[in-house]
Amino acid sequence: MDIVHGVSITLAELVDLRHRVSEVKLFSAAGRRSPLIGLHHSRLRGRGIDFDQVRAYQPGDDVRAIDWRVTARTREPHTKLFHEERERPVYLLLEQSQQLFFGSQRVFKSVLVAQAAALIGWSVLGHSDRIGGMIFGDDHFRDIRPRRSKQNLLRLFDQLIQANHILQTAAKPPLPRDALCLMLRRAREVLRPGSLALVLCDERSLTDAAEQQLSLAARHSDLVLLPVSDPLDHRLPEAGFLRFAQGQAELDIDTRDPALQQAYQQQAQQRQARWTQLSRRLGIPLLPLSTAYDLVDQLRLHLHQHQPGYQK
Structure with a gap:
C-alpha cells in the first residue's frame, strides 16, 4: 500500500516525534506535573x-x-x-474510524490523532509513567495495557498503524453512534483509581451516552479531552453545487445557500459548546485539535492557556 504523507501514518513518523517532545512541556519537570496532565489529585483518586x-x-x-x-x-x-506509587498508568483512548479519514488542510484527522498519541506517549515514557491505550474504529477494538517500556509503546504504535491503514484499504460502514460510549465503558473496567486517560476522538463523536460514561470515569480517574476537527467541519466552502454519495445514497447541496451555511455553522458551534460545557462541568482540561495547524504549536498554546493567572 502506498503511504501518502498526511493521509496515512508510518512507524518512522511516530518514532521521529520523540524528537519534538522537548518543544512542548507536557510534564513540567521531574517529580512535578504540568497544569494540563495530572490536574486532579484528591484522596479518592490518589495514586496508591x-x-x-x-x-x-x-x-x-x-x-x-x-x-x-x-x-x-x-x-x-x-x-x-x-x-x-511512582509509575502512573496512562491510557490513550484513540479513535480510528471512517469519519476521521478526512482532512482539508495539513493532515487527515485520523493522522492527527496518531501524531498526538505518539507525542504524548513519548512524553509519558520520559516522565517514567506507564503508557497503554485503547484503539477503536468502525468494526475493531484493540487494547494495550500500560507498561513502562519502549517496547509497549511501539506495540501501541503497531496497533495504531494497522487501524489507520484499514481506513485507506477498505470501505467500512459508518461508525455506530455509541462506539465512543462502548469504548469508554470498557475503559472504565480497567482504569485504576488515579489513572490518567486522554481521549482523542472526532469532535462529532460526543453523544449523550458517551458524555455519561465520561462523567462516570471522571469520578475516579483524571481525564483530558482532545476532540479533533477540520476547518470544513465548521464551515462549508463556497464551491457551488456539490454532490455527496455514500453507498446508494446521494445528496446534492448548494454550498452558496446562506441559510445552509448558517445552519451548518450553528451545528458546529453547538458541538464545540457541548465539549466546553462538559469540560467545565467535570473540571477537566479540554484541548481541541485542528488539522489546520501544527500539532506542537497547538499543544504549546493550550499549555500556556492553562497556566495559573492566564487571561484571554
Missing part, C-alpha cells in the same frame, strides 16, 4: 502506595502499620513504611 521497607517502631508511628510478624520474630516493635 507501594510497600517500601520495615524499620523499628518510633514514637508517633501509626500503630495500624505495625508489622506483627517481624515484631514477633525480633521481639521489638517494627512498622511498615510505604511510598507513593
Whole structure:
C-alpha cells in the first residue's frame, strides 16, 4: 500500500516525534506535573502506595502499620513504611474510524490523532509513567495495557498503524453512534483509581451516552479531552453545487445557500459548546485539535492557556 504523507501514518513518523517532545512541556519537570496532565489529585483518586521497607517502631508511628510478624520474630516493635506509587498508568483512548479519514488542510484527522498519541506517549515514557491505550474504529477494538517500556509503546504504535491503514484499504460502514460510549465503558473496567486517560476522538463523536460514561470515569480517574476537527467541519466552502454519495445514497447541496451555511455553522458551534460545557462541568482540561495547524504549536498554546493567572 502506498503511504501518502498526511493521509496515512508510518512507524518512522511516530518514532521521529520523540524528537519534538522537548518543544512542548507536557510534564513540567521531574517529580512535578504540568497544569494540563495530572490536574486532579484528591484522596479518592490518589495514586496508591507501594510497600517500601520495615524499620523499628518510633514514637508517633501509626500503630495500624505495625508489622506483627517481624515484631514477633525480633521481639521489638517494627512498622511498615510505604511510598507513593511512582509509575502512573496512562491510557490513550484513540479513535480510528471512517469519519476521521478526512482532512482539508495539513493532515487527515485520523493522522492527527496518531501524531498526538505518539507525542504524548513519548512524553509519558520520559516522565517514567506507564503508557497503554485503547484503539477503536468502525468494526475493531484493540487494547494495550500500560507498561513502562519502549517496547509497549511501539506495540501501541503497531496497533495504531494497522487501524489507520484499514481506513485507506477498505470501505467500512459508518461508525455506530455509541462506539465512543462502548469504548469508554470498557475503559472504565480497567482504569485504576488515579489513572490518567486522554481521549482523542472526532469532535462529532460526543453523544449523550458517551458524555455519561465520561462523567462516570471522571469520578475516579483524571481525564483530558482532545476532540479533533477540520476547518470544513465548521464551515462549508463556497464551491457551488456539490454532490455527496455514500453507498446508494446521494445528496446534492448548494454550498452558496446562506441559510445552509448558517445552519451548518450553528451545528458546529453547538458541538464545540457541548465539549466546553462538559469540560467545565467535570473540571477537566479540554484541548481541541485542528488539522489546520501544527500539532506542537497547538499543544504549546493550550499549555500556556492553562497556566495559573492566564487571561484571554
